[in-house]
Amino acid sequence: MSRPTGAGLSDEERYDQGMTVRREVLSPEHVDRATANATELSADWQDFITRVAWGDVWSRPALDRRSRSIAVLSSLIAHGHHEELAMHLRAAIRNGLTLDEIREVILQSAIYSGVPAANTAFRIANEVFADEL
Template structure:
């Protein structure tokens, strides 16, 4: 954790994380995710907001669009399709163009495999079609 984060309470890290989570993923997604929190998932959801969004996504070392590139690449390589579609939307919110997302997927084909990239192209295209229709 950076020095900047050491001085924050868990509550402040959570609040900071929720703010970034909303900026990157959008209110609709975050509202849906928080509405589905149960006693079983509460600690995990709080952990995600506090640690992933409040600690990592707020670090100054990479811009959000660069973080989106890293996330898309990781999700393609690991085959996390549901998360990939969500982060395609986030990448657009973070300033990546559709052409840049296509380049990320193509680059990932070399290192994560053609089948993974094939699926990623299909999922990204579905996201774009949904956005165009909406």
């Protein structure tokens, strides 16, 4: 069994690794906005998601970023996390998915997550990619 990417790293190193991946996937502008808007209440949350979600999970080598984006889009559609879906639709393009592939992910989600979930996902995708359609 291979050692996870974040194993043996200090919290600071995991944060730095996570911030690099987070900025590459979500865009520097998005991450700068999120961290600038951190409050006393949410600062620990920003640190946590940077270290754990981005520094540990997104940094693991077994899946490439395209595959991770497909998994994330499917999960967000299934759970109705619309704000996150819009953000990760943009990230999916940065991670190499095409609009045709995103369409197929949403269609596939209709079978397992329901037509209303896919209908909403297509609405959000149309809004996100309005300039490209």
